[in-house]
Amino acid sequence: MPSIISDIHQKQLDLYTIKELPESHAWRSSLDHDYQSNDSVESIPVIDLNDENFAIEKIGHACKTWGAFQIINHNISQRLLDNMEAAGKRLFSLPMQQKLKAARSADGIAGYGVARISSFFSKLMWSEGFTIVGSPLDHARQLWPHDYKKFCDVIEEYEKEMEKLAGRLMWLMLGSLGISKDDVKWAVGGGCSALQLNSYPACPDPDRAMGLAAHTDSTILTILHQNNTSGLQVFKEGNGWVTVPPLPGALVINVGDLLHILSNGLYPSVLHRAVVNRTRHRLSVAYLYGPPSGVKISPLSKLVDQGHPPLYRPVTWSEYLGTKAKHFDKALSSVRLCAPRIGFGNPKDRNSVPVG
Ligand SMILES: C=C1C[C@]23C[C@@]1(O)CC[C@H]2[C@@]12CCC[C@@](C)(C(=O)O1)[C@H]2[C@@H]3C(=O)O
Numbered sequence: 001m002p003s004i005i006s007d008i009h010q011k012q013l014d015l016y017t018i019k020e021l022p023e024s025h026a027w028r029s030s031l032d033h034d035y036q037s038n039d040s041v042e043s044i045p046v047i048d049l050n051d052e053n054f055a056i057e058k059i060g061h062a063c064k065t066w067g068a069f070q071i072i073n074h075n076i077s078q079r080l081l082d083n084m085e086a087a088g089k090r091l092f093s094l095p096m097q098q099k100l101k102a103a104r105s106a107d108g109i110a111g112y113g114v115a116r117i118s119s120f121f122s123k124l125m126w127s128e129g130f131t132i133v134g135s136p137l138d139h140a141r142q143l144w145p146h147d148y149k150k151f152c153d154v155i156e157e158y159e160k161e162m163e164k165l166a167g168r169l170m171w172l173m174l175g176s177l178g179i180s181k182d183d184v185k186w187a188v189g190g191g192c193s194a195l196q197l198n199s200y201p202a203c204p205d206p207d208r209a210m211g212l213a214a215h216t217d218s219t220i221l222t223i224l225h226q227n228n229t230s231g232l233q234v235f236k237e238g239n240g241w242v243t244v245p246p247l248p249g250a251l252v253i254n255v256g257d258l259l260h261i262l263s264n265g266l267y268p269s270v271l272h273r274a275v276v277n278r279t280r281h282r283l284s285v286a287y288l289y290g291p292p293s294g295v296k297i298s299p300l301s302k303l304v305d306q307g308h309p310p311l312y313r314p315v316t317w318s319e320y321l322g323t324k325a326k327h328f329d330k331a332l333s334s335v336r337l338c339a340p341r342i343g344f345g346n347p348k349d350r351n352s353v354p355v356g
């Protein structure tokens with residue numbers, strides 16, 4: 001990490017009390033049009049999972065064209081979504097010195113802190129996050145020494161329900177590519193996951209700030225719950241940045257980089273970001289779903305033939321996360337085997353280098 005950048009990342013400002021946007025958080029001038037969203041186009045598709053006849057077709061189309069979609073009738077109760085949101089609010093409204101007791105360590109994954117990708121940018125994001133991998137117990141004890149159980153119970157129930165939904169969605173997404181359980185044996189027993197809670201306080205100068213910078217997720221798929229305040233935007237070639245409106249009870253599904261690899265580039269991982277709001281506090285919860293540890297992910301053999309050679313080399317999830325931490329937006333192209341062909345591959349992936 002360059003040293004000038006690292007200095008500002010040591011600071012964790014209390015964004016809830018700041019009345020004017022500090023230079024450290026000013027990403028753009030208000031005249032900067034590149035950052036603006038295009039609200040004249042339709043957003044990502046909304047798919048009813050109860051629609052047995054067409055859900056799979058619609059999912060395939062959404063994955064190919066957007067790399068994202070929203071789902072309704074997913075069987076996650078509104079009670080659980082509300083409890084999860086309340087748990088997040090309770091965490092982020094703790095005093096800063098309390099939150100810092102559960103701070104993510106320099107080389108760690110779990111805990112409280114600024115967005116992990118902050119080190120790639122010269123400006124700070126208007127957000128704070130809390131990452132949970134497996135049991136939240138140790139961190140919850142640091143945050144609420146006498147009252148950690150309530151938080152842990154909600155997280156554990158949420159993780160359990162999300163795991164079931166993620167497995168179901170993975171098979172729908174793979175199914176839409178003509179892939180069945182016989183084709184991907186490792187995927188039958190479930191996967192690994194992380195839970196990311198994001199908080200975006202109301203911002204005095206939202207047009208110049210950035211909640212979470214543009215990125216793709218290093219997952220197979222991500223299930224995102226956003227509260228009733230908009231902020232999530234997805235990038236679509238030709239349309240630019242498009243807002244994903246929060247719909248009551250709906251969940252957003254992102255195609256991640258590992259599904260991009262499995263699908264041999266047919267399903268692009270979606271580039272997305274979060275913008276902030278002048279008056280409203282926004283909260284989101286991302287369930288990041290990947291393969292079991294040690295499993296090498298590579299283009300599925302059914303999707304590879306002479307005309308469609310494998311575009312990516314095999315990589316485990318932890319190897320890929322390491323690559324992402326080092327190369328960020330060049331991670332996908334750094335595991336690429338050959339240059340993209342026209343009409344096949346990720347148009348965003350412009351940095352690929354031929355190998356061999
Ligand atoms: C499993 C993971 C994906 C993630 C890195 C992590 O180890 C836990 C946090 C995840 C997250 C959430 C916000 C955006 C993102 C790019 C980041 O900085 O942390 C993702 C990471 C990722 O998908 O690469």
Ligand SMILES: O=C(O)CCC(=O)C(=O)O
Binds near residue numbers: 198226231272273274
């Ligand atoms: O807050 C959001 O809507 C986006 C969060 C996100 O992209 C993430 O946690 O990976």
Ligand SMILES: [Fe+2]
Binds near residue numbers: 215217
């Ligand atoms: Fe994301």
